[in-house]
Amino acid sequence: MMPYFTYERALRAEEVGPALVASGGRTRVLAGGTELVPLLKDRLVKADHLVDIRGLVDEMGGILVGEGGGLRVGALVTLAELARHPLVRANYRALAQAAEATASPELRNQATLGGNLLQLTRCEYFRSGAPCYLNGGQVCFAAEGRHERHSIYPRGTSVSVNPSDPATALLAADASLEILAPSGATRTVPIAEALKDPDHDDPRFLALGEGELIVAVVLPPGERASAYAKAMERADWSFALASVAVSLAFDGEGRVADARVVLGGVAGTPRREPAVEAALTGRRVDRAAVVRAAQAACQDARPLPGNGYKVELVRGLLRRALSGLASGSEGATGRASAV
């Protein structure tokens, strides 16, 4: 059961930030509720007051074609809307796949893209209320305990991994976040710069200032082939053990002109793999290139005692995703409709 709070519906996005700042952290933003409601029930976050922003669709909803052909995806767009949008499926296939691979249909109907990016770690210690760094304590229990699902690039005080499937695909797509400050000013930040490891002071995976709201996610134009591959223990409805998002631009001869390869579920942020990108660039995507590129992944990983399997897993996922984008294959056109 959640503790008591009061509730209001926000009428304008500009009003939300100042209200958050004024509350000194006791007001929380409610959108899809799929993250906040369980956190409140488990008393992992506290709130005296909720501001429901779900009605702010004029400012924060909708998928619009932006200048130069990219897309502006409102932060309130649900994962279901994102996954089925024809332009997302056509031009940002990995993102559509990542959205569709997230959670269950009901959760995708409820969860918003902004909320997905702002979800907290799925670390079982944190989620079960253990007094760890992210819960205000001074220890990371996972590092010494069970960490099969944790980072193979441990950094700082937490070994959490970013659990978001879309975040991984968005980094591969070189997306940016449109952020509204409490002052009313809007800034646009590449997602690569906004992503961060969670820490004691701020358990989130995005660097947002106090009272800042994600208003939209901006996808740059460009004809690229992309794919998302995800591994889970059961067949569906799970967070990724690891995932990869690959986005390739081909030259006129079917060679990779530009590669963006991102690993999910292995570190505190989705992680670009320059070594894999280099192994692909300038080549046709054939079996030899796929094998070589996959082997280049995670060379610098420092797994914990219980999660070394993720290195093998990432390489296998890369082979799978890249094989689907092999030169001349349907996936390489970037226009395949099947997700």
Added chain:
Amino acid sequence: MPRIVRTQYEYEGRMREQITVVEEDDLPRWGREAKLAVVGRPHPRVDGHLRVTGAARYTADVYLPGMLYCKIVRSPHARARVLSIDASRALALPGVRLVLTPDDFPEGGPVPPPLSRDVRFQGEEVAAVVAEDEETASDAAALVEVEYEVLPPLLSWEKALESSEPVATARGNVHEGDPQVKERGDPERGFAEADLVLEETYTTQTELHNALEPHGAVAWWDGDRLHVWESTQSVSGVRRSLAKAYGLPEEDVRVVCEFMGGGFGAKFGPYRYTHLAVFAARRLGRPVRLVLDRHEENLATGNRPATVQTLKIGAKRDGTLTALELTAVSLWGAGGQGGTVAGPAQVQYACPNLRTTEYGVYVNAGPASAFRAPGYPEGSFALESALDELAHRLGLDPIEVRRKNFPKERPDGRPWSQNSFLEAYEVGARAFGWDRRGPAPDPREIARRREAGELAVVRGLGMAAGMWGSAGWPPAYAWVQVHADGTATVTSGTQDIGTGTKTALALVAAEELGLPVAAVHMRLGDTDMAPFGTGSGGSGTTSSMAPAVRAAAADARRQLAELLAGYFEVRPEEIRIREGRVHLAEGARPSVAVPAGGVALAELLRDVGPINVVGKGGRAPTPGDRAAASVAVHFCEAAVDLETGTVRVERYLAVHESGRVINPLTMTSQIQGGILFGLGYALFEERRLDPRHGWVLNANLESYKVATHRDVPRIETILLDRPDDHLNNAAVKGIGEPPVIPVAAAVANAVFHATGLRFRDLPITPAKVLAALREVARR
């Protein structure tokens, strides 16, 4: 005539003896030659319309006027001593009615104390609050301040065996202080005679029940009469326990469980939460509801305990077993009780020399409980994997090895009433296409081709067998009342926990009464005005209750025939009732003419007026001279994704013999459900504990993985309908548990056949598959 007997029967792998009142019947048994009109045909559930409309009322749906809500305060520590409890802030909250602490429940009282000062597992009950609504109860529980002295938990079985200090229970760390040892023949000599001796260690994880309806109770005292709605597998059992605990005549306790959202062994009771609700309801004079949440459910309501099993097998070159030795450690948590892990090794094969040594070890973790075939899936994983290894090492077909060691009688010397293993092997192998199974590959080759990008998915076939001894038991009673509208009501203090009991018993009653199934009303799940019915456990509900219902229905039919004989002025033996219509035997000379198609019973009785036909029936003892065997032979085709390490079962075939089939529709559902349970156990279900603090890390349904729609293979079931009429008058045995037993081994054997990699540690996760592939690649 009812009489008192001393009877023995097998319950979940253990022999039980009890003194009980039984009623014999002189009914002809429904053996192989019996021609039955209703029994054996698929029939949808008689209460289905209630379950699909939301009208079915489960315990969790019971909200009474004036009801209060109780919330338990649980220890966050796996081992601790409660130093003090300060409830003042909780009590100051408007709407809070009561805070209970261990002081309210003195040791040695009639009720086992439901709150503890000595905490022995995370989630143990320490205090409880009662409030006007659930939110307030939850707020108040968070305000109860408990001061703990936190102690280091005992979590490893090695330390538990070494330590003499009683840590995980007050009476020690090993159940009964010593292992249970069973021996036959001369194992040492058997191993000496073997051509091949194989010794391996198998480990299995802790599995959580996660019935979708949580445990819960609603209690209300109507003066000195106690009403309890409980989500239970045994309304009669809960009534008996509560009556004893509160010093009440059983008639003054009413226990209700009309609909039940799954139990799987963990819901008998009464449990601590029941006693808290009952106690608080009496104190406050209002109904009190205590329904657990998912987190509590996964901390404190039971589990299938983890095991470590070392199995040594000796065999001749032709596969004949010469000796079996099993040492099994089962981690029962803090004072729990697990099953018989050695059961499969003891009874499934004809091995002359055997030693099994079983330790039930207590640790500071949630107590184990019964869980769908307690001990057997664990033991079967080791035994049936080992036989597969043995067959591989000897170059024999795994089925051939099993045939070779078919036990002609139960190794304790009793002949089987029947044992269909040989038939099941043959039928299953043929239906599955077992003969197309080739040799397992070299795992190094698999790993090499994987890294070369040549091979992404490999497939393999595996099989395993399992058995379960259950043919029901007394006492089990039923009443069958026939109404003047031509319908009948079956009443018994048993319950339908979702297995289809109501439907199966309706078919039995309809068959015996000669009524259509639609004319039979089922009144189960309420102890008021009902005779004692059995608990739903040990796969024994149908085999215990069907004979009683049959006897009661036959009694009612006899009474009805006597009534009707008077109407027609014929002898009662000349009355026939079929599909609700009354006919007369050939040659009968009635005073009232009967048309060719008979007369509808309802029509006939309408003129007669009120009637008082109540049949009663009880169950005869199960004969002790023969052993029951429900058998399961399973075949599995698994795909191993070498890129991700995930195992997907694609095709599954299950052959089952459990005596007479009452309702093939619901029986097939039971089997499919059991297989899914087994698949989750094989592949991803696992309670994870922090190794230092003993915290349960995944006491939820997010990271405790239960199979989804997409984890379901194509499952084919073959029911061998072989009435087993030595055991009871309905010739039925149990089916609830057998389908779970062989699954994990069948999957592991298929994974071996696909990859050449042997997994002896459940569950077979991507992490383990990938680690094994990496390991062989390095060799």
Added chain:
Amino acid sequence: MAVGTAERTARPRKVPVTLLVNGEAREVWIEPRRTLLDALRVDLGLTGTKKGCDHGNCGACTVLVDGVPVYSCLELAIAREGQAIETIEGLSRGGGLHPLQKAFVEHDAFQCGYCTPGQIMAAKALIDRNPRPTPEEVRAALVGHLCRCGAYAGIVEAVVAAGLALSGDGGEGRPDA
């Protein structure tokens, strides 16, 4: 034991909320923290919608909001004021069973039945927009519904059959398994 002495005071913390459930406007007085699930079950007595985990991990609490299936345990009732909410109780109004309900019974698409209302509501949303789903489409649409009894095969058969019955197809052109 200690008995609470603080008198239950009038609780201005509750607010009136009008929920549009199964076509009927129903006013409840609830705290803002009341989930839609608890409002349906406790305040409106509609206990057909089940609570299995209360955390969006099982699917038993699924209802339709404006025709879209959602987990009602993750929704605040107050936030869904005025929207059309459909529960299992709304499916069979007027006596007869909905074709989905009939098919669930015929195909033995449940054992204990606790997950069934959620499965059926999600299935309704599916066949309302795609009356002839393939078995794989059914599995994809219902993957967010755990059935611990393992009645999945029957559920998929039932949904396919109900779709065909609703679209007036007697079985021709039935999608392959």
